Amino acid sequence: MDQHAPRARRLPDPDVSVDTLPGVGPKVAQRLARLGLRTVRDVSDHLPRAFLDWSEAGGFDQVLAGTEATVRCTIERIGVRPTRRRNLKLVQASVRDDNGSRVTAVWFNQQWLVDQLPPGTRVLLHGRLEGGFGPPTFRVERHERDTEDAGLHTLGLVPVYPASEDVSTAKLREVTEAALRIARHWPDALPAGVRDAEGLPLRTDALLLAHRPERVEDAERARERLAFEELLVLLVGLVRRRRGAEEGARAHTLDAEDGALVAALRASLPFELTPEQEGAIDAIRADLAGEAPMQRLLQGDVGSGKTVVALYALLRAVEAGHQGALMAPTETLAEQHFLTVEPLAREVGVAAVLLTSSLGARALGEARDRVGSGEAQLVVGTHALIQEAVAFRSLAVAVVDEQHRFGVEQRRAITGPAGGRAPHVLHMTATPIPRTLAQVVYGDLAVTEIARPPRNRRPVVTRWVTHERSAEAYRRLRRHLEEGRQAYVVCPLVSESEAVEARAASEEAERLRHAELSGFRIGCLHGQLPAAERRETMDAFKRRELDVLVATTVIEVGVDVPNATIMIVQEADRFGLAQLHQLRGRVGRGAEQSYCLLVSRPRDELTENAQRRLQALVDTSDGFRLAEVDLELRGEGELLGTRQSGLPELRFARLTRDRRLVERARAWAERLAPDDESPLTAAADRLFADADHRGLA
Ligand code: ADP
Ligand code: MG
Numbered sequence: 112m113d114q115h116a117p118r119a120r121r122l123p124d125p126d127v128s129v130d131t132l133p134g135v136g137p138k139v140a141q142r143l144a145r146l147g148l149r150t151v152r153d154v155s156d157h158l159p160r161a162f163l164d165w166s167e168a169g170g171f172d173q174v175l176a177g178t179e180a181t182v183r184c185t186i187e188r189i190g191v192r193p194t195r196r197r198n199l200k201l202v203q204a205s206v207r208d209d210n211g212s213r214v215t216a217v218w219f220n221q222q223w224l225v226d227q228l229p230p231g232t233r234v235l236l237h238g239r240l241e242g243g244f245g246p247p248t249f250r251v252e253r254h255e256r257d258t259e260d261a262g263l264h265t266l267g268l269v270p271v272y273p274a275s276e277d278v279s280t281a282k283l284r285e286v287t288e289a290a291l292r293i294a295r296h297w298p299d300a301l302p303a304g305v306r307d308a309e310g311l312p313l314r315t316d317a318l319l320l321a322h323r324p325e326r327v328e329d330a331e332r333a334r335e336r337l338a339f340e341e342l343l344v345l346l347v348g349l350v351r352r353r354r355g356a357e358e359g360a361r362a363h364t365l366d367a368e369d370g371a372l373v374a375a376l377r378a379s380l381p382f383e384l385t386p387e388q389e390g391a392i393d394a395i396r397a398d399l400a401g402e403a404p405m406q407r408l409l410q411g412d413v414g415s416g417k418t419v420v421a422l423y424a425l426l427r428a429v430e431a432g433h434q435g436a437l438m439a440p441t442e443t444l445a446e447q448h449f450l451t452v453e454p455l456a457r458e459v460g461v462a463a464v465l466l467t468s469s470l471g472a473r474a475l476g477e478a479r480d481r482v483g484s485g486e487a488q489l490v491v492g493t494h495a496l497i498q499e500a501v502a503f504r505s506l507a508v509a510v511v512d513e514q515h516r517f518g519v520e521q522r523r524a525i526t527g528p529a530g531g532r533a534p535h536v537l538h539m540t541a542t543p544i545p546r547t548l549a550q551v552v553y554g555d556l557a558v559t560e561i562a563r564p565p566r567n568r569r570p571v572v573t574r575w576v577t578h579e580r581s582a583e584a585y586r587r588l589r590r591h592l593e594e595g596r597q598a599y600v601v602c603p604l605v606s607e608s609e610a611v612e613a614r615a616a617s618e619e620a621e622r623l624r625h626a627e628l629s630g631f632r633i634g635c636l637h638g639q640l641p642a643a644e645r646r647e648t649m650d651a652f653k654r655r656e657l658d659v660l661v662a663t664t665v666i667e668v669g670v671d672v673p674n675a676t677i678m679i680v681q682e683a684d685r686f687g688l689a690q691l692h693q694l695r696g697r698v699g700r701g702a703e704q705s706y707c708l709l710v711s712r713p714r715d716e717l718t719e720n721a722q723r724r725l726q727a728l729v730d731t732s733d734g735f736r737l738a739e740v741d742l743e744l745r746g747e748g749e750l751l752g753t754r755q756s757g758l759p760e761l762r763f764a765r766l767t768r769d770r771r772l773v774e775r776a777r778a779w780a781e782r783l784a785p786d787d788e789s790p791l792t793a794a795a796d797r798l799f800a801d802a803d804h805r806g807l808a
Contacts, residue, residue, distance in 0.1 A: 125152035125297050132289040142277045143286070154290040156762045157283070158321050158334060159270035163253060165235050166267065170208040171249070176242035182249070183257060184208040186232045191222050204228070206236070206249070214240070216249045233257040255281070270322055287322055294318050300794040301340050305779055311336050338763035339772050345551065345761075346773075346780035348795035353406065353556075354784065360533040362404035363433055363507040367396065370430040373423060375459035384419065387411075387561040391420045394559050398535060399427055399508070405535035408553050411561030412734035413541045413696025414568065418451060418671075420561070421510040424537050425452075429461050429488045433507030436534075438494040440513050442467045443638070443665045446646050448512065449491040450653065451671060456489050466492030466501065469642030509534040513541065541696065542689050544738045548766050550777050562735075570732040571699035573707045575683070575725045577714065584708040585627040588677050592631050592658050596703070597675040600628075600661045601694055603682035612663050613639035619681075620661035628659055636662040664690065666697055673701030683709035684721040688741040691728055699732075720744055742766075 129151060130140040148154050167181055174180040189204040202218040202225060216236060218224055228234060238251040253271065272283040299306075299314040306313070312320070312333075320333035377384075384392070391409055398405035411417045425435030437452065439445040449465040456463040464478045464487040481487040485504030490497060494511065538556060549558045576584055588598050602619050605612040620635035634648045634657040651657045653672055660666065660675075664686075678698045683691060691709070699705035709725055711717060717725075727740045764772065786792055 125155070125294070126150045129154060129286070129290075132286060132293075134285055134289060139278070139282070139286075146273070146278060151290050151293055154286055155294045155318055155322075156337075157272060157287070158763070159330070160273045161271045162268040162324070162327055162330065163237055163271060164268055165255065168235055170210045171212040171214050171240070172208075172210060174240045174249075176240050176247060179237070179239050179252075181235060181237045182208060183233070183235055184214075186228050186230050186234060187213075188230055189225050189228060191225060206234070214247055214249050216251050218251050218254075228254075228256070253280075268324055268327065291319060291322060298790055300344055300791050302783070302789055302791055305343070305783070309339070309775070311339065314340060334763055335769070335772060338761075338765070338769055339776055341761060341763050342551070342769070342773055342776035343779055343783075344791065344794045344798055346776050347784050347791055348799045350780050350784040351792065351795060352799060360404050361402050362535050363428075363431065363505075363532050364402050365399040365427050365431045365507065365535075367400040369396070369427070372426040372430045372459050372461065376419075376422060376426055376455065379455060379458050380419065382565065382567075385416065385561075385563065385565050387563050388416055388420055391559045391561055392423050394557075395420070395424050395537065396427075398557075399424070404533040405508075405537065406556050407537050408549065408556040408558045409537055409539045409561070410544075410549060410558060411539070411541065412564065413693055414700050415541075415561040415564045417512075417539050417541070417561060418448070421512070421537060421539060422452060422455060424508050424510055424535070425489055426459070426461065428507035428535075431507060433505040434482070434485065434488055434490065434503050435508045435510070436490045436492070436497050436503070436506055437510045438492060438497050438512065440494060441638075441665065442469055442493055442642055443636075443645060443649075443670075444512065445491055445493045446642065447649060447670055450646075450649065452489065452491055461488050462486060463489040463491060466490055466496050467642060468493070468496055505532075506534045507532070508537070510537045510539065512539050541693060542734070542738065544735070544742075548770075548773070551766060551773055567702045568699060569702070569704050571695055571705045571707050573695065573709065573729045573732070575709045575711065575729050577711055579713075581679075581681075581710045582627075584679050584710060587706070587708070588659075588679055589628070589631075591677045591706075592628075595674075596677065597652065597655065597657070597672060598659045599666060599675060599678040599697055600659060601666070601678065601680040602661065602663055604664065604685045609638050613637040616661060616663050623659070623661060631658040632656065633659045633661060636660055636665055638663060638665050664694065666694070670697050671700060672697075673703075676701070676703045676705040677708070678706070679708045679710060681710050682712070683725060684711040684717050688724045688727060688737060688744065691724070692732075692734060692737050695728065695732070 127150060128140065129135050129143050129148060130137060132151060132154070135143070143149070143154070146157075148157055163181065165181060165183075168183040169181070171182055171184075174182065184206040185208075187205045187207055189202065192201045192203045194201050200220050200222050202221055204216045205213060206216045207213050216238075233256070235255045235257050236249060236251050237253040238249050241248050241250055255269070270280075270284060270287075272280045272287070295315050297315065301311065301314060305311075311317070314337070317333040317336040320329050321337060322330075324330040324333065391411075395405065395407065398407055409417055409420060421437060425437060428435040437445075437448055439448055445467050446465065449463070453463045453465075462481075464481055466475070466478050466482070468475070470478060478487070479501055482490055483502050483504060490501070490503075497509075538553075574584075588600075591598055600619070600623065602612070602616045605615050616637045617635050620633055624633050634652055636645060636648050640648070648657070648660070649670070652660050652675075655674065675698055678695065680686065680691065680694060686694070695707045698707060707728075709728065711721070711725060714722060723740070723744060727737060731737060766773070783789065783791055784795075
């Protein structure tokens with residue numbers, strides 16, 4: 112060997128295939144792949160789901176009926192016992208502990224154990240002793256052969272892995288063992304300075320502890336260490352991405368002081384802005400004064416008053432001689448926004464146009480010309496249209512409403528045309544999530560919250576009734592109408608198609624006209640109506656020429672009629688939690704007490720999940736709290752937007768549990784992101800390169 116030319120030390124690659132591990136051939140590799148374990152890193156990151164302590168194993172006489180216990184014993188007889196149920200095979204064994212106590216042990220559907228555990232085998236059983244009539248039986252949940260060389264499987268705390276039918280937890284233990292031996296040589300992405308300051312162990316030590324702890328608490332702390340690094344890498348990547356975008360792009364810098372239009376807007380409002388709204392405005396004002404394009408997320412529950420804040424930002428653009436655009440995810444919402452914005456704009460002398468594809472070619476062409484010439488100062492439209500088909504003369508501020516409905520890709524596309532100035536962008540969402548989570552999900556955006564609605568607001572009273580009492584619900588609704596108030600009836604969610612849903616809504620409107628709501632003026636709103644008709648209906652409802660709006664979920668967002676004080680949601684159990692909360696936000700927009708009546712099938716026909724959703728809505732009207740419940744019910748993976756936001760999958764972090772970790776990681780990320788040389792930023796850049804590569808981010 113040539114000592115003067117040492118081979119360049121190759122960094123061990125965590126992403127090599129599992130079949131490089133001893134004991135893993137093609138067949139096992141295939142089975143592991145079905146568990147999502149393809150690389151050695153996948154295996155080392157697959158943490159145990161529980162731990163068993165065989166050292167506590169004793170005899171049957173110490174076991175109380177009904178409790179879980181671990182027992183050391185010997186198999187005396189074993190066999191499959193037929194049962195009456197065809198898909199149930201019972202393995203039954205007579206076992207004897209070291210004190211000579213005999214018990215019948217049973218396993219369900221594991222016939223092969225008869226061969227694996229012949230009479231005479233020493234075993235450790237973990238399970239539950241079931242009393243009742245006759246001799247007690249021990250229902251086995253886990254077992255291990257108690258052999259001399261079984262150390263890995265029986266000594267100390269034994270990890271139990273999320274296993275599958277064809278990969279046993281024992282096999283996973285062996286494979287993990289092998290992976291951990293390699294993982295020792297992997298680099299630590301966490302800089303030593305951070306590790307010291309946070310008092311954290313080395314990554315390899317944490318991995319080992321997470322898999323092979325001496326105490327269960329150690330495993331949880333090790334998981335947190337791994338989660339912290341994971342979050343840090345992710346957040347550094349997000350911060351770098353944001354700064355990268357800021358670097359290239361230049362926006363119009365607007366005055367640090369509000370001008371005449373904003374003053375006129377304030378004067379024309381029939382209310383004072385809340386401190387929360389003022390706070391959001393302050394943050395936006397500061398952003399607009401900078402040359403870096405604003406990328407701010409405004410979170411606020413339905414009805415919290417985001418529209419005025421949006422209008423503020425738009426008018427700032429107009430004041431400075433530029434244009435502002437307000438984009439909505441649907442035509443209905445765009446039209447609705449236009450109805451709100453246009454009169455206010457007119458009052459302060461600003462020309463606004465509506466841009467939606469249903470305008471018709473002529474009108475659309477004209478609108479586009481006005482946008483191109485700059486004559487239209489304020490543009491309201493659907494996102495797609497504004498983004499694709501329009502050349503603004505000078506777009507300085509863009510507001511994206513209900514931004515969670517757009518993917519990251521779309522969100523980024525608004526960053527503006529190549530060359531020229533990029534617009535400042537304000538993203539708004541009415542599906543608030545806790546701030547710490549928002550930092551992860553929307554890590555590349557600055558976040559502002561409107562955490563409280565205007566004070567004159569009273570929480571909507573929500574009731575949950577079943578079908579048989581829906582007559583009562585309609586009686587109550589009629590009472591509101593008789594007092595001059597207005598109402599919504601939301602039709603059941605039909606999954607087949609929008610056309611079917613639209614038809615169902617029209618039929619329901621027709622039915623109600625002749626039944627529960629006869630004598631009242633009823634309009635129907637759904638996504639299949641021609642735009643003009645939809646606008647007319649909305650307008651008529653706003654002008655109080657209609658008493659009731661029977662609608663599909665097209666009214667979910669944006670519709671703003673403070674005189675509407677009651678809503679009935681039919682078959683409410685079919686809707687998601689967030690969706691129901693959004694729908695409910697259509698009432699309770701004025702000073703009057705409002706009501707939301709959720710009608711469902713009888714309780715015992717509902718899934719537990721559906722019951723908890725409806726109950727949560729009855730219990731609270733706090734959107735942040737509901738977002739948490741939603742998260743619990745749907746699981747982390749479904750966390751609103753995480754998937755479509757294109758974030759890499761989190762292996763260790765549990766967003767609901769790890770808030771503090773997120774905060775700490777966030778603080779470090781801001782400090783560490785600029786360092787182009789550190790392994791941390793390299794890891795972060797790699798992470799996003801991978802995500803981009805997969806077409807996600
Ligand atoms: P969202 O955040 O859901 O978009 P909106 O902006 O539509 O909420 O506001 C809901 C209602 O509250 C509107 O009727 C609006 O005029 C009213 N509103 C907004 N700000 C205030 C305020 N500061 N005081 C009283 N009412 C307000
Ligand atoms: Mg809104």
